[in-house]
Amino acid sequence: MSGEGMSGVWRIPAALAVLSVIGLAAAILGDGLWDWLCWATLSVPLAACAVKLWRQWPGRPAA
Amino acid sequence: MTPASLRGWRLVHRWTSLICSANLLILCVTGLILVFHHEIQHLMGEDLDSSYTEGQARLPLQSLVDIAQKADPALVPKLLSFDPEDKAVNYIYLGQPEERGFDLGRWVVLNGFTGANQMLKQPEETLVGFLLKLHVDLFTGFAGQMFVGVMGLLFVVSTVSGLVVYGPFMKKLAFGILRFGRGTRIGNIDLHNLFGVATLVWAFVVGLTGAILSFSPLITGYWQKTELAAMTARHPEPMTGPAVSIDRVAAAGLAAFPGKDLAFIAYPGNEYAGSRHFSVVVRGHTELTQRLLSVALVDAETGVVAEAAGTPWYMTVLMLSGPFHFGDYGGLPLQIIWALFTIVTGVVTVTGFVVWLKRPRARSASDRNASGAKLGSKA
Structure with missing residues (x-):
């Protein structure tokens, strides 16, 4: 993933950014399904942080 | 790079x-x-009393203003403000008779259904x-x-x-x-x-909003000094007689924008209104449209709408910054x-x-x- 230069560097951050924009916008546009879309998409960047932290926490055997 | x-x-x-x-x-x-x-x-018991029974009618705005004024008879009503989230909560600003700004008076918070007066605590007194x-x-x-x-x-x-x-x-x-x-x-x-x-x-979004x-005091101040001031300047007539009731003013303003809710009403003589015109400011009621304001100038003596307009883009940006922050x-x-x-x-x-x-x-x-x-x- 990292061997592909700049495009590889930006792939995941760009995806998280797009999901964030969709999530931030969704709940202002409506309720119900729009709220669910907001919660689901905005959770992804947080989940990415949590998963990376969990997998590489000091003392955990390397995955 | x-x-x-x-x-x-x-x-x-x-x-x-x-x-x-x-x-x-x-x-x-x-x-x-x-x-x-x-x-x-x-949890702290610091929330405002917004209780009312389903189907209960709102008190007329005039009686709310009268109740508020009893709290401080030396002051006069200058502004009524309506909570978009909680329709029982009404804020009424009482100011000095000649005051144009909002510094010398006080806010009174009333339950719009029961008229119950809520003592506003100083910010330092609540968590x-x-x-x-x-x-x-x-x-x-x-x-x-x-x-x-x-x-x-x-x-x-x-x-x-x-x-x-x-x-x-x-x-x-x-x-x-x-x-x-x-x-x-x-x-x-x-x-x-x-x-x-x-x-x-x-x-980025939370920081920017x-x-x-x-900077909201600067942004609303700019709107008030430019577009709003130009609007009120087109209707410079002075007050010559008694004003119609605040409820008639509100109804006239709402009629100019069907389907909208009241956001606030400014009395003639303060900086958000004309010399003899009320400003009735309304908003929609979806998550998005409750942030879009429109304003109607209502003649205090006739109860007729003199002019109605939207608000400029920067006011919409300011209003929309709230939820995203x-x-x-x-x-x-x-x-x-x-x-x-x-x-x-x-x-x-x-x-x-x-x-x-x-x-x-x-x-x-x-x-x-x-x-x-x-x-x-x-x-």
Whole structure:
């Protein structure tokens, strides 16, 4: 993933950014399904942080 | 990117971040709690009385104004404001008879269904009020609010410059790599990069909307002094007789914008109204349209709408900054998400600061070639 230069560097951050924009916008546009879309998409960047932290926490055997 | 411009971006990222970091930590800690201000006010018994029975009729606005005025008969009503989230809560500003601004009088909060008068506590007397003051102006009034706004703008520049320096730094590193076994500085750099880039859009939006909200006195002041003043100037007639009731004024304003709700009503003679015209300001009622304001000037003597208009784009931007800063537009799950993002932003702030503290000190050129180039000189 990292061997592909700049495009590889930006792939995941760009995806998280797009999901964030969709999530931030969704709940202002409506309720119900729009709220669910907001919660689901905005959770992804947080989940990415949590998963990376969990997998590489000091003392955990390397995955 | 040339090495020189990358160096420039690193300097921008380092200094904008360092200057705002102390204030940013205060904003993160207070903001984290303020996300749940409704819940906390409820727990502390600090929430306003908004009880009414289903189907109960609202009291006429005139009787609310009369009740408010009893609290301070020397003052006169200047402004009525309506809570978009809680239709039982009405704010009434009583001012000195000749006052045009909103400094010398007092606010009265009434339950619009029962007329129950709610004593407004000083901000310092409630937990949420205290945190809000700390968050908004560091207890230093207007100047502090402008300071926090500038810090917010620095934070926005810090997020953008952080994104610029992220790319070159991560060129040979996998997304989300956390090298905790490689010393304090590298561990903090990696955590800073992962958390920072993952939450960048949220941080940018919340920072920018926070800065906009900080400057709200300037923005509404500009609207009042330009478009609104031009509108009222087109109707300069003085008052010659008694005014119609506030309820007739409200009805006339609402009739000019079918399907809208009242946002606030300014009495003739204050800076948001004409010399003999009320300003009736209305909004929609969806999450989006409740942030779009329109205004009708209503002749106080005839109850007729003299002119109706929307508000300029910058007022819409200001109004829309509220939800995107507070995270209060998607229920409790969004509040929790907002709180988690705030924690992550706090971690980014602290790790960034640690990376700066642990920066390589001036060393010989050979040292720098040996390790400095490999680590990059992030932050």
